[in-house]
Amino acid sequence: MQTKVVLQDEKNIDYATLKEAGDIIKKGGLVAFPTETVYGLGGDALNPESSRKIYEAKGRPSDNPLIVHVCEKEDVALLTSCVSEEAKAVMEAFWPGPLTIILPKSDKVPYETTGGLETVAIRMPSHAVAREFIRAAGGYVAAPSANLSGRPSPTLACYVLEDMDGRIDMILDGGDIPIGLESTIVDLSGDKPTLLRPGVITPDMLEEVLGEVEIDPTILEGNSKARPKAPGMKYRHYAPKGDMLLIEGTSEKVVEEINRSLAKDKEAGIKAGVIATRENAPFYNSDIVKILGGKDETDKIAASLYRCLREMDDEGVEKIYSESFTTEGIGHAIMNRLLKAAGYKKITL
Secondary structure, three states: OOOEEEEOEOOEOOHHHHHHHHHHHHOOOOEEEOOOOOOEEEEEOOOHHHHHHHHHHHOOOOOOOOEEEOOOHHHHHHHEOOOOHHHHHHHHHHOOOOEEEEEEEOOOOOHHHHOOOOEEEEEOOOOHHHHHHHHHOOOOEEOOEOOOOOOOOOOOHHHHHHHHOOOOOEEEEOOOOOOOOOOEEEEOOOOOOEEEEOOOOOHHHHHHHHOOOEEOOOOOOOOOOOOOOOOOOOOOOOOOOOEEEEEEOOHHHHHHHHHHHHHHHHHOOOOEEEEEEOOOHHHOOOOOEEEEEOOOOHHHHHHHHHHHHHHHHHOOOOEEEEEOOOOOOOHHHHHHHHHHHOOOOEEEO
């Protein structure tokens, strides 16, 4: 299969190309497309064979649910047996945008799309190209991130091509992605709203609409052995090829510990790099230091994270040492992704 790459400008949408992409989806093919969070790998959400193709292209475990993307709020009614008042409230507050909700599934949604669950994950992206592509594809596009399973999610089309070349029919290249972290996921199918994956829609923001929101304990802890209710809950995700370790503590102690490890790696002939804040970067004794942003620039840190991990792979880094970041606000999502990328390997000084 030859993967076609086509440029798409959000401010000047090429509808002829989107029709071509939509036709691919309707015929059971796969198309990668830009959203405001990361690039998605789209297939027909209501076609079991399309969902199977997504799992195959990604090398993704089939019990890891896919998110169904819609372009209109009204389209949710086809996907679920119950659009609750809570669901209506968060859809009104945060859609279109980087929030995924989990609801009881309808008979229209195949189990191949939900990972065998009786619930369905749904979101309406704010990216104009994404919404018009979904419309052209028939209104229901199942899409995980457009990367090989376990690797850092792509925020540039070149990384989609790196992982998916020859595996999918088309890539819609919408340029750099603004947010850089996957959508927040909140489960509204049970007795209490529960945060399953943190993102730029924070728990505080959700609580303003829903009242109390429980937080799944696996978010900043080890992997759950339970069947995942949402993408990213059970398996190692977002991981670079190199071995990664998080170092937590005061800036002085973190710099000292990482430099000690870098010296040992150099002596052993191991290529090592550091993920750092702008403030600490000058103090590391390494030729490879990736600056995500300043300590208080959490939006910039989030947007830079996956690109940084991919660049580490590009440069053949074998060991990666990362500073820890605040868990306030979007920092909660940043630390969730870093811990997943490191396989929950962390040293607290």
